[in-house]
Amino acid sequence: MCTHKSRGGAGAGRREPRRAGAGAGPRSRRPAPLLDTTLDSVEDLGHDGRPVEVLTPENINSVQEKVLSDRRLKIREIAARLGLSKSTVHRIIHDHLHMSKSKRESMEWRFKNEKPPITEKVHQSTKKLMCTIFWDCHGILMVDFKERNTVINGAYYASLIHKLRAIKEKRRGKLAKGVLLLHDNAPVHTAFVAKAAVRECGFTEVDHPPYSPDMAPSDYFLFPNLKRDLRGKKFFNDEELEAAVLGHFEDKTSRYFYKGIQMLIQRCQKCVDIKGDYIEK
Known part of the structure; x- marks a missing residue:
């Protein structure tokens, strides 16, 4: 409850205190429950709102197979093919498979300490004939x-x-x-x-x-x-x-x-x- 005083002007004077939400009794509010779950992204939420287990051995093996089948694949391409989020694929590749891409080494995924591919020396082709x-x-x-x-x-x-x-x-x-x-x-x-x-x-x-x-x-x-x-x-x-x-x-x-x-x-x-x-x- 609160009191309010108004001065000056016609009708000025002491007002009766009013209760917030007049006509209704006091309301009690329940504290919202805390969500104690860590998600990679909103894409990891199932249709029922519960988190999906993404960092499973099956998913890690699937990502590794995709990478080894084509080392030039991008993270978004792997994620789209496996139905995983990009952040999940990123964690699997970097934190679990310990692989990375280097622009200097033909833009391919490589394991840590793995030697870059041997590229053949390009020989000048025969000159064209007009x-x-x-x-x-x-x-x-x-x-x-x-x-x-x-x-x-x-x-x-x-x-x-x-x-x-x-x-x-x-x-x-x-x-x-x-x-x-x-x-x-x-x-x-x-x-x-x-x-x-x-x-x-x-x-x-x-x-x-x-x-x-x-x-x-x-x-x-x-x-x-x-x-x-x-x-x-x-x-x-x-x-x-x-x-x-x-x-x-x-x-x-x-x-x-x-x-x-x-x-x-x-x-x-x-x-x-x-x-x-x-x-x-």
Whole structure:
């Protein structure tokens, strides 16, 4: 109970003491029970609110098996696969298995005093061989393998254009309806000497959107298929590699090349529909 005095103003005077919570008797409060349980995290609580035993021999063995199966696994990945909390997995790995990760040792889990893995010395691979291919809906027109120590520039590409013109002249009807030349906007293609060669040969360049490899048939069709065929194979010299490239096209019919050109029409329409965005597939 308490008393209150108020001074000044009309109605000022002594007020009768009031009991807190008038109309109700005195209330008693029970002290809340203390929770004397240590948890790793709220994730260790079961559906009924009781803690789950997590640091068990079974869980420790499960974590160890996961780590040894893939030493690059992250704690959150192990926790998700075993249905444990991240803090539990962290305690098991560091406090019970005594393992740690080192950025200097390939980011793998290692036991204390365990020697790092022996990494093989990386040997420099054979230098790449550059290849330029001209083709149409009927097949391969010309394949050029760049010689070693040859500079790729506008003059070099211009010489290839003139060679292509000579090849087309040998094939009847190839030049009668004109030639549409489609290549990307690489510097060697846009060089003044290269463009001059295109005009001299009577070819017509097809406009190619900048930074759009998805609109070049060689990039989305011809070379990806060639790379898949050569992947995993070893060649000990340039001659073996050149033979493998040429052999890749030997059994390809005109239907194969026509499909690659026909895909360009579909991709152009799709590019228009999506307002110039990239086409991944």
